[in-house]
Amino acid sequence: MVERDSGRGDSVASMVSIADVAAIAGVSRQTVSNVLNAPHRVRPDTRQRVEAAIESLGYQPNRAAQALRAQAARVIGYRIEPVRVDSLTTVQDRFLHALAEAVQAIDHHLLVFAVDPDDEISIYARLHRTGTVDAFVLDGIGEGDPRPGQVLRLGAPFAAFGRTGHDSDHLWVDIDDAAGTAAAARHLVARGHRRIGFIGWPEGSGVGDRRAAGWRTTLDKHGLLAECADLDLRGEDAVANGARLAAVLLDRPQPPTAVMAVSDTLAVGVMQAARDRGLVVGRDLAVVGFDDTPTAGVFDLSSVRQPLEAVARCIVRALLPRLPAGGSHAPAHPEEATSEPVGRLLAPTLVVRASSAAATPC
Amino acid sequence: MVERDSGRGDSVASMVSIADVAAIAGVSRQTVSNVLNAPHRVRPDTRQRVEAAIESLGYQPNRAAQALRAQAARVIGYRIEPVRVDSLTTVQDRFLHALAEAVQAIDHHLLVFAVDPDDEISIYARLHRTGTVDAFVLDGIGEGDPRPGQVLRLGAPFAAFGRTGHDSDHLWVDIDDAAGTAAAARHLVARGHRRIGFIGWPEGSGVGDRRAAGWRTTLDKHGLLAECADLDLRGEDAVANGARLAAVLLDRPQPPTAVMAVSDTLAVGVMQAARDRGLVVGRDLAVVGFDDTPTAGVFDLSSVRQPLEAVARCIVRALLPRLPAGGSHAPAHPEEATSEPVGRLLAPTLVVRASSAAATPC
DNA sequence: TTGTAGGCGTTATCAC
DNA sequence: GTGATAACGCCTACAA
Numbered sequence: 001m002v003e004r005d006s007g008r009g010d011s012v013a014s015m016v017s018i019a020d021v022a023a024i025a026g027v028s029r030q031t032v033s034n035v036l037n038a039p040h041r042v043r044p045d046t047r048q049r050v051e052a053a054i055e056s057l058g059y060q061p062n063r064a065a066q067a068l069r070a071q072a073a074r075v076i077g078y079r080i081e082p083v084r085v086d087s088l089t090t091v092q093d094r095f096l097h098a099l100a101e102a103v104q105a106i107d108h109h110l111l112v113f114a115v116d117p118d119d120e121i122s123i124y125a126r127l128h129r130t131g132t133v134d135a136f137v138l139d140g141i142g143e144g145d146p147r148p149g150q151v152l153r154l155g156a157p158f159a160a161f162g163r164t165g166h167d168s169d170h171l172w173v174d175i176d177d178a179a180g181t182a183a184a185a186r187h188l189v190a191r192g193h194r195r196i197g198f199i200g201w202p203e204g205s206g207v208g209d210r211r212a213a214g215w216r217t218t219l220d221k222h223g224l225l226a227e228c229a230d231l232d233l234r235g236e237d238a239v240a241n242g243a244r245l246a247a248v249l250l251d252r253p254q255p256p257t258a259v260m261a262v263s264d265t266l267a268v269g270v271m272q273a274a275r276d277r278g279l280v281v282g283r284d285l286a287v288v289g290f291d292d293t294p295t296a297g298v299f300d301l302s303s304v305r306q307p308l309e310a311v312a313r314c315i316v317r318a319l320l321p322r323l324p325a326g327g328s329h330a331p332a333h334p335e336e337a338t339s340e341p342v343g344r345l346l347a348p349t350l351v352v353r354a355s356s357a358a359a360t361p362c
Numbered sequence: 363m364v365e366r367d368s369g370r371g372d373s374v375a376s377m378v379s380i381a382d383v384a385a386i387a388g389v390s391r392q393t394v395s396n397v398l399n400a401p402h403r404v405r406p407d408t409r410q411r412v413e414a415a416i417e418s419l420g421y422q423p424n425r426a427a428q429a430l431r432a433q434a435a436r437v438i439g440y441r442i443e444p445v446r447v448d449s450l451t452t453v454q455d456r457f458l459h460a461l462a463e464a465v466q467a468i469d470h471h472l473l474v475f476a477v478d479p480d481d482e483i484s485i486y487a488r489l490h491r492t493g494t495v496d497a498f499v500l501d502g503i504g505e506g507d508p509r510p511g512q513v514l515r516l517g518a519p520f521a522a523f524g525r526t527g528h529d530s531d532h533l534w535v536d537i538d539d540a541a542g543t544a545a546a547a548r549h550l551v552a553r554g555h556r557r558i559g560f561i562g563w564p565e566g567s568g569v570g571d572r573r574a575a576g577w578r579t580t581l582d583k584h585g586l587l588a589e590c591a592d593l594d595l596r597g598e599d600a601v602a603n604g605a606r607l608a609a610v611l612l613d614r615p616q617p618p619t620a621v622m623a624v625s626d627t628l629a630v631g632v633m634q635a636a637r638d639r640g641l642v643v644g645r646d647l648a649v650v651g652f653d654d655t656p657t658a659g660v661f662d663l664s665s666v667r668q669p670l671e672a673v674a675r676c677i678v679r680a681l682l683p684r685l686p687a688g689g690s691h692a693p694a695h696p697e698e699a700t701s702e703p704v705g706r707l708l709a710p711t712l713v714v715r716a717s718s719a720a721a722t723p724c
Numbered sequence: 725t726t727g728t729a730g731g732c733g734t735t736a737t738c739a740c
Numbered sequence: 741g742t743g744a745t746a747a748c749g750c751c752t753a754c755a756a
Contacts, residue, residue: 015433015493017733028743033735043741060491064435065733067426068748071377075473083456085659093455094445100476109494111437111473114462129422131377131749132471239660268660275637295657297447298601298630379749390727395751405725427749430732493733 016057025053036061067131072324074108076316077124077133079115081140092139095161098312099137106316108134108323121150128156134323137161137315141172143206148172157322159315163206163343171318172343173311177207180304180348181214181260184288187302187350188258189222192360193286196224197231197249197256199242199266208234211262211290231256235266242269243276250277250285257360258286264293264303271299271355286356300354307346314344378419387415398423429493434686436470438678439486439495441477443502454501457523460674461499468678470496470685483512490518496685499523499677503534505568510534519684521677525568525705533680534705535673539569542666542710543576543622546650549664549712550620551584554722555648558586559593559611559618561604561628573624573652593618597628604631605638612639612647619722620648626655626665633661633717648718664718666710676706 022029027050034041035050042050053059067073078099081092096112103110111133115123127133134157138147141162148170151158159171181198188196198215201208212232219225231249235241242261246269249256261267267289274285281287282300289296292305384391389412396403397412404412415421429435440461443454458474465472473495477485489495496519500509503524510532513520521533543560550558560577563570574594581587593611597603604623608631611618623629629651636647643649644662651658654667 016491018735019733029733030735030744031742034742037735041741046741058487058491060488061735062430062733063492063494064426064429065748066735068424068430068732068750069734069736071748073426080455080459080462082459083656085656093442093458096455096458096474097442097444097476100442100474104475109473109475111471112458112462113466113471114459125420126422129378129420130425132425265660294445294447298627380751381749391749392728392751393726396726399751403725408725424749427732428751430734430748431750431752433732 015062016059017062018059021050021053021057021059024057025050070324071131073131073134074323075111075133076103076108076319077111077113077127077136078139079120079123079136080112082114095139095308095312098309099315101309102312102316105313106320121147121154124151124156125154128154135159135319137319143204157319159319161311161315165206167343170342171315171322173314173318174343174345175306175311176345176347177210178214178217179345180290180306180350181211181262182218183214183348183350184260184290184302184304185215185218187352188260188286188288188356189218189224191258191286191356191358193256193258194224194227195231195254195256195258196228197233197246197259198228198262199245199249199259199270200232200234200262201237202234208262215260228256237263237265239265239269239272242266243273244269246270246273247277250274250279256285258288258356260288260290262290264289264291264296264301267301267303268295268299271301282354282356282358286358286360288350288356292351296351296353302353302356303351304348305351306348310346314346318342318344377424378421379424380421383412383415383419383421386419387412432686433493435493435496437473437495438465438470438681439473439475439489439498441482441485441498441501442474444476457501457670457674460671461677463671464674464678467675468682483509483516486513486518487516490516497521497681499681505566519681521681523673523677527568529705532704533677533684535676535680536705536707537668537673538707538709539572540576540579541707542652542668542712543573543624544580545576545710545712546622546652546664546666547577547580549714550622550648550650550718551580551586553620553648553718553720555618555620556586556589557593557616557618557620558590559595559608559621560590560624561607561611561621561632562594562596562624563599564596570624577622589616590618599625599627601627601631601634604628605635606631608632608635609639612636612641618647620650620718622650622652624652626651626653626658626663629663629665630657630661633663644716644718644720648720648722650712650718654713658713658715662716664715665713667713668710669708672708676708680704680706 018029018032021032032050035047100110136151136156136158138158138160141160141164143165145164148160148164152170161173163172163174200212219228233245235245246259259270261270267287270287271281274281279285289301289303292303296303380391380394383394394412397409462472498513498518498520500520500522503510503522503526505527507526510522510526514532523535525534525536562574581590595607597607608621621632623632629649632649633643636643641647651663651665654665658665
């Protein structure tokens with residue numbers, strides 16, 4: 001083994017390269033390379049000798065050299081956002097974990113970076129131009145978000161989690177929010193509820209609007225919309241708002257027997273308000289949230305769960321053909337398959353817990 | 363510019379290298395390199411020409427080539443853990459963000475990976491041997507954790523967040539847990555409380571034991587330990603346990619007027635139990651948690667906040683001299699400074715909210 | 725002050 | 741079936 005340690009201590013001492021393996025096995029470097037990348041081209045006994053040498057040295061190909069040679073870092077970039085203080089909705093860490101696993105499944109790595117919103121796009125540009133990452137996953141893309149357009153202009157491959165409203169020019173995956181709230185509404189209807197309230201975000205966020213739409217259309221299908229139309233209130237995502245708006249609903253002459261919220265954060269507020277006026281959640285009032293945060297589990301709150309693991313896998317699969325090192329050794333793309341579907345909606349699932357499990361008394 | 367696009371589409375088309383800049387500026391590649399790495403060696407007018415060319419082409423040095431040349435990827439590896447379901451304590455995402463920022467401040471990147479606990483160490487080995495990362499940050503290191511020893515044996519530089527109990531052979535940073543609970547206890551004493559309960563984790567977790575110790579020694583200093591010694595209960599980290607144990611305390615003939623919990627998760631349970639028996643938290647019972655999770659903010663729960671941003675910076679600073687590309691261009695370490703301190707304790711701060719702000723009535 | 729040469733580790737191409 | 745050659749982009753000598 002070439003001893004290249006320049007006196008810096010133990011950490012760099014044992015960098016073993018393909019040449020070391022070749023020397024031990026008594027073959028050339030290329031034969032070692034072939035054993036790893038095209039084993040069929042090597043005679044079995046030679047291969048065994050080489051494999052033994054690899055094993056004994058613990059050789060692993062140097063990633064930087066591979067990246068330089070292949071013009072592909074096999075790295076995906078993902079921006080992490082700061083933790084929000086007033087909202088419980090930390091969906092991000094579940095998605096991050098799922099994304100890391102999905103990316104590892106295709107022999108890539110996940111590089112995360114924090115950006116100061118000012119020069120967000122310049123960070124993307126730098127990571128792309130320096131070849132640090134091959135592609136990006138854009139998270140939290142909402143109505144009118146400029147970032148997909150910007151990254152597209154950079155020429156960097158990417159896939160978005162979420163939609164801007166005009167997404168035909170790039171890959172995206174999103175939750176079918178309306179299907180989620182529709183499932184929740186159906187569940188409540190099946191439990192005998194006829195007055196089902198909705199506490200949502202202010203109009204204009206695509207996500208919030210779609211969740212509201214799922215509630216609305218489902219009630220309509222069951223002929224309940226007329227008696228529930230006035231049970232739709234909106235506020236920013238905060239527990240206090242959930243409590244405040246729920247109080248308004250519960251003070252109505254004909255209060256709802258069930259309340260759906262656009263997020264767990266608001267739903268927790270609803271539960272607080274119910275308890276404050278002596279109602280037992282799950283018996284006197286059904287509550288359903290959205291996101292299935294740890295908090296929902298802890299408070300036995302029914303909630304719509306986003307299939308984040310599936311989203312991550314779906315995103316990575318969509319990205320795969322656009323990656324330079326993409327499908328193993330294939331030229332990544334024959335010219336024809338350009339018109340594949342660019343978008344995909346994934347249906348969430350309802351997790352029923354004590355807050356909505358019981359049927360209405362009458 | 364060398365057009366190297368092998369028909370794969372737009373994404374790889376615009377890879378601009380140092381040779382392109384040199385051609386435009388009418389100098390050799392090395393002069394361009396000098397402009398970037400040793401500007402003083404270049405005549406001002408030449409430098410300006412080169413800088414203009416760099417600007418016009420948007421040139422950025424290729425990271426893989428730099429890594430190969432420098433034998434340093436300028437990447438730090440960090441393992442992310444899956445989200446826990448029963449616990450609210452998502453300290454991880456706050457730390458992750460802080461770590462990303464700290465790492466970026468020294469011109470490195472953060473690579474995150476998920477591991478299946480079985481072959482955790484083999485992942486570390488692979489990342490190290492392939493040169494994918496230069497060093498690791500080990501998080502959640504507790505009493506007797508084998509990982510620092512394993513990574514040490516790999517020869518990979520690393521720093522641990524947390525302590526195993528025998529940490530003299532590696533870098534570590536940890537929260538001064540006892541100082542955190544001591545601050546909380548002093549705060550409660552100052553508010554007039556004399557019966558202050560503690561709900562902790564079962565003995566044996568270093569972290570939990572140290573937090574308990576902070577409570578105990580502070581009460582002792584104020585001569586309150588005798589009357590509080592029986593107010594120390596333990597259970598696994600779950601809201602339900604917090605509620606159950608708090609109920610036990612509140613059922614005592616002389617119930618506490620304040621309860622500290624070893625985590626926000628348990629503290630939330632305490633708040634639930636208090637409310638369930640008609641007590642108003644903050645008036646009839648003071649409650650303090652630990653970790654300052656978003657949940658604490660939402661429920662107005664006083665909590666001890668870990669200085670995760672400082673931990674991240676401290677870890678990165680400690681790691682810096684061990685990094686191959688460490689202090690700019692210095693040989694990373696003259697042989698002498700080997701006996702620098704390897705460990706560091708950081709004091710948390712108490713965030714006072716409504717759950718404990720008021721003085722006791724009498 | 726600027727340019728020339730060589731090599732970091734890997735792999736694709738093409739001889740043999 | 742195996743080995744020599746070259747190139748990916750950069751940087752550190754050293755030479756001019």
